[in-house]
Amino acid sequence: xxxxxxxxxxxxxxxxxxxxxxxxxxxxxxxxxxxxxxxxxxxxxxxxxxxxxxxxxxxxxxxxxxxxxxxxxxxxxxxxxxxxxxxxxxxxxxxxxxxxxxxxxxxxxxxxxxxxxxxxxxxxxxxxxxxxxxxxxxxxxxxxxxxxxxxxxxxxxxxxxxxxxxxxxxxxxxxxxxxxxxxxxxxxxxxxxxxxxxxxxxx
Numbered sequence: 001x002x003x004x005x006x007x008x009x010x011x012x013x014x015x016x017x018x019x020x021x022x023x024x025x026x027x028x029x030x031x032x033x034x035x036x037x038x039x040x041x042x043x044x045x046x047x048x049x050x051x052x053x054x055x056x057x058x059x060x061x062x063x064x065x066x067x068x069x070x071x072x073x074x075x076x077x078x079x080x081x082x083x084x085x086x087x088x089x090x091x092x093x094x095x096x097x098x099x100x101x102x103x104x105x106x107x108x109x110x111x112x113x114x115x116x117x118x119x120x121x122x123x124x125x126x127x128x129x130x131x132x133x134x135x136x137x138x139x140x141x142x143x144x145x146x147x148x149x150x151x152x153x154x155x156x157x158x159x160x161x162x163x164x165x166x167x168x169x170x171x172x173x174x175x176x177x178x179x180x181x182x183x184x185x186x187x188x189x190x191x192x193x194x195x196x197x198x199x200x201x202x203x
Contacts, residue, residue, distance in 0.1 A: 001139060001150055009137045013155050017162040022083060022119045022195060023050075024166055029090055029188045030112065031167030038112060039167040045113035046163065047156040049120025054152045057130035058144065076200040079122035086119065087192030093185045 001009075017024075023046040030039040120126070138147055 001137065001142070001147055005137055005139075006150065006154070009151065010154060010158070012133075013158045014162075017155075017159050022086075022122075022192065023116065023159070024163060025188055025191060026086075026116060026119050027163035027167045028170045029093075029185070030115075031170030032184065033093060034107065034112070036164065036167040036170075038107075038109070039170075040164065041109040041112040042116035043160055043163045043167065045116030045118075046120045047116075047160050049117040050126075050159060051152045051156055052117075053121060053127050054130055054134065054155060055148060057127055057134055058138070058148050058151075073200070080196040080198075080200040082118055082122040083196030084193050085196075086115065087189040087194075087196060089189070090192060091186050091189030093189075 023043075026046070027039055027043055030042045134151060137151060138144070
């Protein structure tokens with residue numbers, strides 16, 4: 001990949017990562033609830049999920065989803081159901097500083113990692129987005145595997161950096177969240193639920 005092409009891709013990826021989405025919201029809420037060190041597992045899970053999506057998009061699964069209305073619909077409903085479930089969990093989360101140490105204890109690293117990964121892969125529209133986005137930066141005359149490593153690696157590094165910054169800022173405003181923690185959790189949960197409901201209903 002030419003350097004100029006990669007720089008354009010880098011700028012596009014930075015803009016995409018800065019735009020609000022389920023994984024950024026998850027990093028924000030987990031950063032406030034558990035601190036940035038624990039949230040790193042959530043972020044790494046999300047990055048792995050995005051790398052998987054990029055791989056599926058580049059190697060043909062995206063074309064299958066476009067061609068099969070049944071599988072696209074099924075994935076929409078499954079992804080929407082997971083986001084609704086995640087939103088309910090966030091809605092019910094106790095306010096920061098208002099619970100006992102046991103109740104507020106951080107979740108296990110594997111669980112946080114899994115939540116981040118599932119939030120990333122639960123939306124089939126992300127696959128379709130990458131199917132449309134990535135071909136603009138692929139050179140058919142060069143190794144697809146090498147280009148996958150460059151494109152996926154760049155996206156993962158940018159996404160990790162942005163979400164880690166979000167999680168770090170969330171942990172620094174924990175005193176404010178201790179006062180409005182219930183409303184904050186409910187707001188984040190409501191957004192997840194809204195995304196999950198809208199996902200399978202949109203064309």
